[in-house]
Amino acid sequence: MALIGSTRRSRATRVPPVVLAFVLIPLLAEAFWVFWPALQGFYLSLTSWDGLGAPKFVGLGNFSEMLHDEVFRTAAINTVLWLLLFGGLSAGLGLGAALLLQQERRGIGFYRAALFLPVVFSLVATALVWQAMYQPDGLINNVLEAVGLGSWKHAWLADQDTAFYAVIVPALWRQVGYVMVLYLAGLKGIDPALYEAAKVDGATPLQQFRHITLPQLRSVNAVVLSVIVIDSLRSFDVVWALTRGGPYHSSELLSTYMYSTAFQSLRLGYGSALAVVIFVLAFGVIASYLVRAFREAD
Amino acid sequence: MTATHASSRVEDPAGRDGGTAKVPAAAPRRPALRGRALRTTGFHLTAGLLSALWLLPIALVLVTSTRTFDDIAAHGVGSWPHSFTFDSFRQAWVDGGQQRALINSMLVTIPTVALSLGLASMAAFALSRYDLPFRRVLLLLMLGGNLLPPQILLIPVSKLSEVLGIYDQLYALIGVQVGFGVGFYVFVLHGFMRSIPGEIQQAAVIDGAGPWQIYWRIILPLARPALAALTALSFTWIFNDLLWAITVLRTDSQMPITASLIGLQGQYVSMWNVIAAGSVIAAAPTVAVFLRFQRHFVAGLNLGAVK
Numbered sequence: 001m002a003l004i005g006s007t008r009r010s011r012a013t014r015v016p017p018v019v020l021a022f023v024l025i026p027l028l029a030e031a032f033w034v035f036w037p038a039l040q041g042f043y044l045s046l047t048s049w050d051g052l053g054a055p056k057f058v059g060l061g062n063f064s065e066m067l068h069d070e071v072f073r074t075a076a077i078n079t080v081l082w083l084l085l086f087g088g089l090s091a092g093l094g095l096g097a098a099l100l101l102q103q104e105r106r107g108i109g110f111y112r113a114a115l116f117l118p119v120v121f122s123l124v125a126t127a128l129v130w131q132a133m134y135q136p137d138g139l140i141n142n143v144l145e146a147v148g149l150g151s152w153k154h155a156w157l158a159d160q161d162t163a164f165y166a167v168i169v170p171a172l173w174r175q176v177g178y179v180m181v182l183y184l185a186g187l188k189g190i191d192p193a194l195y196e197a198a199k200v201d202g203a204t205p206l207q208q209f210r211h212i213t214l215p216q217l218r219s220v221n222a223v224v225l226s227v228i229v230i231d232s233l234r235s236f237d238v239v240w241a242l243t244r245g246g247p248y249h250s251s252e253l254l255s256t257y258m259y260s261t262a263f264q265s266l267r268l269g270y271g272s273a274l275a276v277v278i279f280v281l282a283f284g285v286i287a288s289y290l291v292r293a294f295r296e297a298d
Numbered sequence: 299m300t301a302t303h304a305s306s307r308v309e310d311p312a313g314r315d316g317g318t319a320k321v322p323a324a325a326p327r328r329p330a331l332r333g334r335a336l337r338t339t340g341f342h343l344t345a346g347l348l349s350a351l352w353l354l355p356i357a358l359v360l361v362t363s364t365r366t367f368d369d370i371a372a373h374g375v376g377s378w379p380h381s382f383t384f385d386s387f388r389q390a391w392v393d394g395g396q397q398r399a400l401i402n403s404m405l406v407t408i409p410t411v412a413l414s415l416g417l418a419s420m421a422a423f424a425l426s427r428y429d430l431p432f433r434r435v436l437l438l439l440m441l442g443g444n445l446l447p448p449q450i451l452l453i454p455v456s457k458l459s460e461v462l463g464i465y466d467q468l469y470a471l472i473g474v475q476v477g478f479g480v481g482f483y484v485f486v487l488h489g490f491m492r493s494i495p496g497e498i499q500q501a502a503v504i505d506g507a508g509p510w511q512i513y514w515r516i517i518l519p520l521a522r523p524a525l526a527a528l529t530a531l532s533f534t535w536i537f538n539d540l541l542w543a544i545t546v547l548r549t550d551s552q553m554p555i556t557a558s559l560i561g562l563q564g565q566y567v568s569m570w571n572v573i574a575a576g577s578v579i580a581a582a583p584t585v586a587v588f589l590r591f592q593r594h595f596v597a598g599l600n601l602g603a604v605k
Contacts, residue, residue, distance in 0.1 A: 018509050019423075019424045019430070019509050020424070020430070022509075023430060025420070025421075026417040026420065026421040027421065029473075029476055029477045030440055030443050030478075030480050030481055032473075033451075033455065033473055033474045033477025034446065034477050034478055034481075035443060036454075036458075037454035037458060038454075040453075042450070044453060051457075100341075101345065107345075111345040114349035114352045115348065115349065115352050116596075117585070119599075120534050121581050121585075122537070122538035122540070122559075122581065124538075124557075124559050124560060124580070125559060125580045125581045128559065128563060128574075128576075129356070129359045129577055131573075132358065132375050132570050132574065133376070135376065139354075141376065173355065177352075182599070182600065230445065230447075233447055240540065241560055254449075255447075262453050263452075263456075263545070268453050272450075274449070275452070278449050282446075286442065286445045290438050293437075
């Protein structure tokens with residue numbers, strides 16, 4: 001900690017101009033491609049615009065239109081469901097995998113790599129791999145047939161009742177390894193002495209998990225939660241590649257609906273308003289993430 | 299297949315004290331020994347089954363990519379293979395335009411990674427080593443930009459690139475990827491550079507080094523581990539992106555590999571051998587980066603997350 005003190009002292013009181021440029025150039029790049037467009041995005045959400053003429057100001061008209069928009073309702077419900085299912089399952093499975101694979105023993109590297117490998121795949125490639133599995137003559141139906149569950153065979157992606165869930169599975173397949181890595185790092189940070197003490201006191205493994213592991217993982221949980229919420233609201237590729245939100249919008253998410261409204265129906269104002277809804281949903285997490293970062297930044 | 303290679307190279311993602319912390323030597327009584335053997339077997343069964351389940355889709359796509367179309371048409375995409383050929387790769391590569399798409403992806407990914415890490419390291423250096431006014435606010439502003447949902451930016455960014463006359467050109471993609479990503483990299487690198495002792499910098503100042511020399515000759519080399527981690531990570535992110543690409547690009551011949559893969563899916567409906575070969579081509583570069591820089595890659599995922 002003495003080091004930090006000396007860092008402080010070493011800082012020049014007068015900042016050299018080149019150092020200012022070091023900050024300003026990247027900041028300008030981000031301002032140009034992010035902050036300025038974001039402000040425009042918020043403004044456009046209050047307009048009606050086909051992208052050709054001038055945007056026409058309609059106030060909150062786009063938002064009141066959402067109240068009567070069936071597809072919006074489906075997409076919003078699906079997005080929340082996606083958050084809960086995709087988020088909950090990837091957190092649960094990731095933690096489970098981390099607990100299973102935390103001990104150093106022979107072959108552990110292989111198991112970890114197997115779960116982790118999909119993380120580097122693009123979601124588009126992931127989606128296509130799973131599309132082959134979901135085909136009427138694909139592996140999943142063949143396996144069902146082989147184990148005597150032939151009546152469960154299904155056109156998984158073409159059926160309104162199953163498409164949404166069929167899209168979640170590939171997303172999960174890819175996300176679990178990532179969450180596992182975060183939890184593995186967290187588990188590594190727990191002081192083994194805590195477990196020793198608990199064992200001396202005669203705590204069962206379940207009690208140890210409940211009273212040591214879970215509380216100690218609290219900061220990792222916060223990170224996992226933010227990652228999951230932000231990832232969920234951004235989810236686009238996997239749905240777009242598998243179903244484009246269909247059939248009949250049954251797998252539509254706010255992000256896919258926003259994209260098709262804006263770039264296929266060319267309703268840019270309404271699309272912007274949908275993006276604002278996504279922003280509002282993400283805002284709490286963004287804010288809490290920034291507050292955490294603010295505390296750590298010094 | 300890929301996974302077998304992975305097994306020999308994979309390293310413990312979480313740390314370095316591999317295999318030292320072990321169960322205290324149990325008294326060599328038989329029941330205890332048998333219990334442990336049973337538990338070990340149980341562990342390997344569970345973990346093995348899980349890994350097999352996870353690797354199955356990858357194995358399936360590798361097998362499918364080497365089957366002929368006639369085989370798939372006759373027996374179904376989920377059947378045992380009856381043929382072996384690399385012809386689908388040629389089809390995806392040449393007729394499907396994946397060669398062009400892979401080049402596009404590289405033309406975007408490599409400059410973007412270099413540019414965003416270069417800019418981010420400069421900003422992180424300034425913010426972490428100098429008493430700039432509002433440094434914390436600036437840092438969080440930049441991070442906040444990266445946390446925004448990209449959807450709010452899509453329409454304005456596509457219009458912006460039209461106004462600039464770079465719509466449907468790879469420059470537009472590079473620009474937005476740099477602008478959007480730089481905030482996160484600044485945040486991570488700032489955290490790393492802050493921990494470099496001040497004495498090193500003081501010594502350089504006494505020797506008459508200016509800010510540029512301190513940055514280039516001292517801080518940047520010391521930040522190599524973080525830069526390596528971010529390089530591996532940002533490579534996969536940018537290479538795998540779909541959303542920005544289809545927002546600022548239109549022509550097929552400009553599309554990077556992810557977007558081209560979706561095109562392939564439309565062009566070769568139910569020709570699963572070609573689609574599978576395309577997926578293998580699209581996944582190969584990131585898998586290669588992963589296998590080569592695994593340790594950095596995993597470290598990168600934890601950077602900025604767990605502290």
